[in-house]
Amino acid sequence: MIAAVLVRFAYRAVSHAFAALWLLRMTDRDKDVEILALRHQLAVLQRQLGDQRPRLRLEDRALLAASLVPLGRATLRRIRLLVSPDTVLRWHRDLMKRRHACMSVNRGPGRPRTVALIRRLVLRLAAENPSWGYRRIHGELALLGVAIAASTVWEILKTAGVDPAPHRTTVTWAHSLRSHAEAILAMDFVETVALTGQRQYIFAAIHHASRRVRILGTTAHPTHAWVTQAIRYLLMDLEDTGHLAQIKFLIRDRDAKYPELIDKILGTAGVATVLTGVRMPRMNSIIERWVKTLRAELLDRTLIWNQIHLRHALREYERHYNEHRTHRSLAAAAPLRARPQPLLLDQLGCLAIDRQDRLGGVIHECRHAA
Template sequence: MLVLVSPDTVVRWHRAGFQLYWRRLSRPRKRVGRPPVKQQIRELIFKIVADNPTWRAPRIHGELKMLGFKVSERTVSRWMRHAPRHPDSAQRWMTFLRNHPEAIAAMDFFSVPTITFGVLYVFFVIGHDRRRILHFNVTRHATSEWIVQQLREAFPYELAAKFLILDHDGKYGAEVPAVIRSMVIKPVRTMVRCPWQNGVAERWVGSCRRELLDHVIVLNESHLKRPIASYLSYYHQDRTHYGLAKQTPEQRTPCT
């Protein structure tokens, strides 16, 4: 029996199969290690951080110990990174982005599933001033050496930005920030689990997924590069942007 289905249905089936495949591989085994931190302790850590912004993990750990809570200093340090930030810090970050758009670029990764349920990683660098993608590439294995080469291709000496926003991805290691500094660019790290601080890059990822990748099933690296390159041509020349006052990155001439 022949069954006719739409391309969107095939893509939806593939995404569902991809999720099921990796969910089974990632199925939790028997819990090992230390017990989870109680909510009371987490909230107390957050309160101490908010009331005493200059305190570090050793002092907070000592205070908790004196209060009768049994928790390690390493656990305190880990949960301090998740503490809600003061609104003034968000305001300072937004001021930094508004005052230096022509000098800021951002880099990031996003993953794309393949037809065989593998994962490809797309690396890109985007300029804040005109929202242009300065460079992109695709790989199955993103190492720090590979990332360094991509940065050298993204920033010819005369075109280098002054600031480069990046997150705390483990793929960067210590080598990538060191190379960025050697290029006379200041690496600016976002806070842990704060994707809004790299909002320009995150918005491009969302646009690329909604307008392109959600409608195709990728075979391999070369197959993924072709549609992204084609999409970038449209993105730069024809697609209008709210953040650019309804203009395009390459300043499309309106019809008269």
């Protein structure tokens, strides 16, 4: 459409240019006669149109605006026109706006747009370091050899809707747990009832980073001596596997089953005890979520006969949870099993899967057929 308008405008401009050359041969008297005749014809057309407004195309408006505006508003008021002088001036303003808009599109913005890779890098640094402002991010980029102005970093953050650093430095409990996951161990008691009516207490611990679960034992009477001995066995297991050095904190609730002695034993091993708030299970959310999983996948689906049966079921479930069950926090891997390489398209055609059952079919595992 714009191309057609430009073609018609050019055609009419050339036609009027040749008409102007013809006017050079005319005398002033002939021009005055022609102007009077044209004015009379215009008056006849206006009388016939009445209140109807003439329909002028875009190229007509552009040609009239370009040719009449240099005469000035006072001269335009003395000339007989189909439209008012203010309309001609408005057409000229619109013409200038269109011209500037086309020039801006063709020329582009004043500064070239920042490379997408640099923009992603700026947003990544802001997301991974909430306490960094745009000046700190600019300094880090300078160390990496990325030449960019500090104002550009500020513009990228503002455009992406990233708040200033003071509004992003609030550290939540979940963020604190994730940042110290390698050094955190959590433990809790799980209650269940056997068919004999005897109440059993399951003592378990979980490592936040690896999600590995350790069933420390089961008992009907969780005395202080029994809990203390279970803690000693846990520290021995961590030391044998080489994980004791990285454990710095142990999260537990304020249950009276925990004796004060275990804090001293853990402190000797370099592990500090962190107590959760009163009625605040979210402070120990990782182990609480595992308790829910244990109930949903095992305890609520199994009739526990006695303590021996419970220990056997827990050993099987612990092995399944650590060696086979996938976790979203581990990118679909298991605590003690890495995620396998994805199969190629030509390997999917001969894919054969076997289902292996644990605990009489309560737990299912899918494996490649031998």
